[in-house]
Amino acid sequence: MQVETLRDVLVWTREFHKNLAACLQHCAGKNENARSQMLLAYLARHEKELTETVDGFVDTAETRALNTWCYDYMDKHPILHSVHCDAPFQDLEPDEIMSVVSNQHDQVIELYRYLYGRADIEETRELMEELKSLEEQQIKQMVQGVNRMRDM
Template sequence: MDITTFEDLIIWARELHTNLAQCLSECSPKNPDERAQALLTYLAGHESELARITAEFEKQADPKALKTRVYDYLNNEHKRIKAHESCDGHYANLDFDGIEREVFAFHDQLIDLYDSLAGKAEIPEAKELVESMRAMEEHEAKRLAGQIGRMNDL
């Protein structure tokens, strides 16, 4: 997907979360490890919720921010984030720790992208929007870390 506006960015981020949720869900029953299956199922639900929350940004954002253009550098940056447009099933072959590492790496890449965009936003409304998206990702990543930590304790 070519991202030309902040509205496109929101749609792209929502689709990333949606596709990751579907992939995690598909891989859960295929993973031979019960703990990994439970983690995949939990993460799939969490990613679905993040897709829903991300969609809210489109509904609530300042229209001026939504229509603000994102420069071409983004199209190179976002291609580095592993998109789960189609599920290759590799989560079915990862253990608990491998799944955890990959999902946190995915969220870290989104947070870094949002951080970069906030520093380059040309209007305050766009900066505020992308900072809000970054804050949501950071908050949800921390919450996820706590939940996974509790799962690890079991």
């Protein structure tokens, strides 16, 4: 996908979360560790919720902000994620799964931070701050959920 505007970034982010959710769900049935299965299903639900939330931003965000150009970041800092799930989570333990998912979310957060720093208009800064906060809150919730699973 060619990312040129913030609208494209939001569409890319939505697809990122959608693909990650599908991959996590796919691997949940293939992982032999019961805790890993529960974690993968739990994370997949969170990713689905994020997909819907980001989709809401695509529909409701300020048009002026969505039309802001931002193609330079993705050229210099490509965020890698697979469109197809090759079951990368099926053999991982819960800590490893959480590490991979956290790292992927950190990359998205870094993208939003960068775009916030480059924003020329207030609407763009507000949008990037909202999205960054959303990602940060979701990863905190996921980590708390993992910690609760450990206590079981």
